[in-house]
Amino acid sequence: MGDTMDAAIAAKRLTKYFHDVCAVDEVSFEVRDGEVFGFLGPNGAGKTTTINILTGLARPTSGSLCILGQEVTGNIKRAQHWMGIVPDESNLYPELDGRENLCFCASLYGMRWREREARARELLEQFGLTAVARRHFGAYSKGMKRKLTIAAGIIHRPRILFLDEPTTGIDVASAREIRRLLAELNQAGTTIFLTTHYIEEAERLCHRIAFLVDGRLVRVDTLGNLVRAVQDKHTVELSASGGLGEMRSLLRDAFPNEHFEEISDTRVLVRTDHPLPLAPLIRLLEQHGIQVTEARVIRPSLEDVFVQITGLELARMKNESSRS
Amino acid sequence: MTGWIAYYSILRKDMRSYYLKPPNISWGLIFPLAWTLMFFVRSETDVDVRTLLPGVMALSILFGTTSMLAVTVTFEKRGRSFERLLLAPISLELLMWAKTSGAVFFGAVNAFVPVVLAAFLADLSGVIWWQLVLAVILVAVSSAFLGLLIAVCVKEVFEAQTFSNFFRFPMVFLCGLFFPIDQLPGLLQPLAYLLPLTYGADLLHEAVQSSGRFPVAVNLAALVTFCVLLFWVSLHRIRQSWIG
Numbered sequence: 001m002g003d004t005m006d007a008a009i010a011a012k013r014l015t016k017y018f019h020d021v022c023a024v025d026e027v028s029f030e031v032r033d034g035e036v037f038g039f040l041g042p043n044g045a046g047k048t049t050t051i052n053i054l055t056g057l058a059r060p061t062s063g064s065l066c067i068l069g070q071e072v073t074g075n076i077k078r079a080q081h082w083m084g085i086v087p088d089e090s091n092l093y094p095e096l097d098g099r100e101n102l103c104f105c106a107s108l109y110g111m112r113w114r115e116r117e118a119r120a121r122e123l124l125e126q127f128g129l130t131a132v133a134r135r136h137f138g139a140y141s142k143g144m145k146r147k148l149t150i151a152a153g154i155i156h157r158p159r160i161l162f163l164d165e166p167t168t169g170i171d172v173a174s175a176r177e178i179r180r181l182l183a184e185l186n187q188a189g190t191t192i193f194l195t196t197h198y199i200e201e202a203e204r205l206c207h208r209i210a211f212l213v214d215g216r217l218v219r220v221d222t223l224g225n226l227v228r229a230v231q232d233k234h235t236v237e238l239s240a241s242g243g244l245g246e247m248r249s250l251l252r253d254a255f256p257n258e259h260f261e262e263i264s265d266t267r268v269l270v271r272t273d274h275p276l277p278l279a280p281l282i283r284l285l286e287q288h289g290i291q292v293t294e295a296r297v298i299r300p301s302l303e304d305v306f307v308q309i310t311g312l313e314l315a316r317m318k319n320e321s322s323r324s
Numbered sequence: 325m326t327g328w329i330a331y332y333s334i335l336r337k338d339m340r341s342y343y344l345k346p347p348n349i350s351w352g353l354i355f356p357l358a359w360t361l362m363f364f365v366r367s368e369t370d371v372d373v374r375t376l377l378p379g380v381m382a383l384s385i386l387f388g389t390t391s392m393l394a395v396t397v398t399f400e401k402r403g404r405s406f407e408r409l410l411l412a413p414i415s416l417e418l419l420m421w422a423k424t425s426g427a428v429f430f431g432a433v434n435a436f437v438p439v440v441l442a443a444f445l446a447d448l449s450g451v452i453w454w455q456l457v458l459a460v461i462l463v464a465v466s467s468a469f470l471g472l473l474i475a476v477c478v479k480e481v482f483e484a485q486t487f488s489n490f491f492r493f494p495m496v497f498l499c500g501l502f503f504p505i506d507q508l509p510g511l512l513q514p515l516a517y518l519l520p521l522t523y524g525a526d527l528l529h530e531a532v533q534s535s536g537r538f539p540v541a542v543n544l545a546a547l548v549t550f551c552v553l554l555f556w557v558s559l560h561r562i563r564q565s566w567i568g
Contacts, residue, residue, distance in 0.1 A: 018568075058567065095341050110327070110329045
């Protein structure tokens with residue numbers, strides 16, 4: 001760990017029990033000023049509980065917390081002015097319109113009338129919501145609700161923005177736009193603490209990533225370092241005219257050092273620890289009357305890292321992503 | 325200053341979103357009116373309006389404050405918008421005072437509806453106004469804090485409504501508004517002294533008819549104690565269960 005005085009957030013051995021259940025187990029990490037820090041894990045891993053402890057919606061059973069160099073364990077109110085919080089559900093007031101919601105949230109941070117009106121206008125413009133500024137929040141689409149909730153989280157220009165699953169349950173276009181807005185915010189100097197179970201989201205946005213499984217932090221590192229660990233793994237996807245299923249035992253016998261994973265009768269994945277010469281493989285298939293139509297090299301991704309480090313089945317993450 | 329800007333905004337939003345809605349305004353007017361008429365119709369002889377006034381005022385405050393506050397706080401907690409308030413850099417005490425202020429104001433305004441009606445029907449020149457206003461404020465604050473306590477003890481809006489009635493109706497009959505406490509069965513009399521409305525009703529009787537049972541200072545001290553106790557227990561409960 002570095003110097004906690006330089007860290008935007010420094011959590012040390014944070015633990016949270018709900019009766020006998022340990023939701024967060026001695027979690028320690030630092031978030032550097034100005035970075036996007038991803039907190040990645042499946043549902044129930046303890047992400048929301050951790051974010052609740054960091055923001056003041058839950059008290060840790062033990063452990064300590066420093067925000068922007070100040071020890072705030074047991075007195076988080078001191079730090080709440082520097083924080084913007086975007087919860088996993090859009091929780092603004094359905095009976096107020098977009099502008100009123102933003103102005104109300106600004107007033108909670110002590111902003112005066114003129115200042116909050118101007119800031120609300122600026123954010124509505126930035127988030128593309130000016131046209132619906134007078135529409136009740138309850139009548140917004142899911143994507144608009146999410147954007148306005150993020151705007152409400154940054155209305156007071158916080159130094160640290162906490163986002164809990166910011167793109168869960170919204171359409172692809174809105175999710176993309178939200179990621180763009182978050183990247184802009186970070187470029188403007190806001191430290192972002194992001195929890196997500198979308199691996200590709202963490203991959204696109206985060207400078208450093210922490211893996212949380214069953215309340216325990218299993219790894220914290222930069223994206224580059226994490227991916228480097230699986231860079232010696234090579235995966236090639238072969239597409240053929242058909243009959244690959246029948247060829248499986250033949251392929252295994254001919255290439256015993258490679259691992260063949262059948263996706264369908266026309267597609268197969270070949271995993272190896274070394275660069276794979278494709279010509280002998282294609283030749284063998286063609287000799288047996290199978291025409292190879294495509295061979296695609298698949299780069300190692302954060303998904304592979306996650307599976308390797310946590311031992312979690314990829315299917316579990318994917319199931320949880322689709323469930324949310 | 326940050327805290328007071330937030331306080332004013334929360335109060336203003338609650339007044340707009342909940343209390344100043346047409347159904348609530350009409351409830352605030354119709355409810356005291358209905359109680360007054362009920363007593364007039366029930367009585368076969370001429371009724372002294374001044375005898376009825378403290379009871380009708382107390383009921384208007386009690387029902388106006390507890391029902392609204394218990395429901396609105398539970399509603400915001402369910403919709404998670406209450407989390408937004410808990411995450412704001414203002415003290416929990418100021419936040420909950422802001423949430424209850426709307427109910428206190430609503431209850432106090434409700435209390436003066438029967439006073440305006442009574443002014444047309446009876447001579448109110450003997451009323452001790454400063455005592456009446458103080459009584460209304462203290463009954464409104466203690467009732468609002470009772471509503472807050474109910475709100476922090478339940479999860480669903482329907483539970484808040486049911487739980488409110490569990491407290492309100494026994495309180496109405498035990499607090500000495502309509503039956504003198506010394507005429508209650510012996511077992512129920514100690515219970516009457518444990519209710520904030522007993523002291524509020526007595527203060528109202530004293531202000532309207534100079535017929536209070538306890539000294540004014542005792543009523544004031546009891547009401548202030550109930551207010552502090554209810555507020556403290558509510559905050560403790562919020563800290564335990566909502567910021568767990």
